[in-house]
Amino acid sequence: MASINVKVARWTALALGVTYGLVHRRSLVNAEAKKKATAEYKHREELINEAKLAYSASKKHDDVRI
Numbered sequence: 001m002a003s004i005n006v007k008v009a010r011w012t013a014l015a016l017g018v019t020y021g022l023v024h025r026r027s028l029v030n031a032e033a034k035k036k037a038t039a040e041y042k043h044r045e046e047l048i049n050e051a052k053l054a055y056s057a058s059k060k061h062d063d064v065r066i
């Protein structure tokens with residue numbers, strides 16, 4: 001039979017491994033969420049810039065007709 005010290009070491013290793021896995025997974029999920037938010041923000045910036053260009057082009061076109 002395994003001694004009590006070996007059993008404690010095994011259970012401690014298991015608990016530490018599970019804890020490390022949870023912490024690591026959470027950090028990966030947070031990094032992915034941050035990356036997704038940044039990409040969404042950049043996409044919205046591009047849409048806003050396109051809308052600004054279209055608006056300024058339409059204003060120039062309207063100014064020419066007046």
